[in-house]
Amino acid sequence: MDLEASKQKFIETWGLLGSEWGINRSVAQVQALLLTSIEPLSTDAIMEALTISRGNANMSLRQLLDYGIIYKKVVPGDRKEYFIAEKDVWKWAVKVAQMRKEREIDPVRKVLSEIKADTKKNGTAEGKEFYKTVNDIEVFTGQLCDLSDKVLNSQRGELLLKILKMVM
Amino acid sequence: MDLEASKQKFIETWGLLGSEWGINRSVAQVQALLLTSIEPLSTDAIMEALTISRGNANMSLRQLLDYGIIYKKVVPGDRKEYFIAEKDVWKWAVKVAQMRKEREIDPVRKVLSEIKADTKKNGTAEGKEFYKTVNDIEVFTGQLCDLSDKVLNSQRGELLLKILKMVM
DNA sequence: TTAAACTTTCAATAATTATTGAAAGTTTAA
């Protein structure tokens, strides 16, 4: 299997994984393509490599820039915008994790707290049981979030992981 | 806000979170409904509570049973099947995490290894760089998986989390 | 055995999400 085929396989697999995790396939593929590319790529190059439309390429690139996991790269003497991927896995994985946590988990935690507040006074057996259920989920989620915050925000996140691995 | 409204809010929020993470909304809502219910519920009760069809209710229940996060409950003197949710958050969160890892992450790791094997011999600068990229992702994913396996499979997973929280 | 009471399946359809591509917008060099 030649290099091009391997890269293609990587891009496909990455797109598949993305869609299983609620990330748009094109977005995942654009990241994969940039990860596999040695030089910066223009929108046109991306369109051609993935056979997607200009609109799709543009929106996927916007989203990845927004996530902070790809960068613009200026090529002197060229008016086109070029893009490169953040290649440090730890860096971009942390960014994706932080972003999803902020946008998706934190709002849910907020709702859980609201529900707890609304239910706290209810003295019926049913009310108490529901309160307990929500509380359990909220506490659990909170623990996970606190821990991941610490790992993700730490300058030593990667080192921490390795130590954990040794200890456990 | 009365208890029913709070439960409704919980079910809605849970469904929303589910769809953001690639879990079918109905499936997430059925789990939420069972989590909030004191008694076991029949398929008909679920259909009515969530206003979904019999087919949808049945398939959602199958999937949750398959995940191992809800159980069948026999009510003596009744031919209907009743269902209850696993209420121990840690237990079902672990099951969901394990299942998704197995079905979605492990196959990707396998592909990454294949790609590495296919690329190892390629001596060009481009080949080497691609190999490094894939290797970095594979190593990182492997570390995360190993660590989560240890936490998830540990009998003391929950305790471990608490200790981690104290240490960090 | 039978038929009533249930569960499951699956083709048709609805709902949602992704994608296209042309038009509008913006920037830059001259």
Place this chain on the structure above:
DNA sequence: TTAAACTTTCAATAATTATTGAAAGTTTAA
């Protein structure tokens, strides 16, 4: 200024995914 070279937007459409509900299948009591 202008027009060429680009980027962005967005309504139309395609593709995917979820849902329905009736028909087929299964189980149980009598």
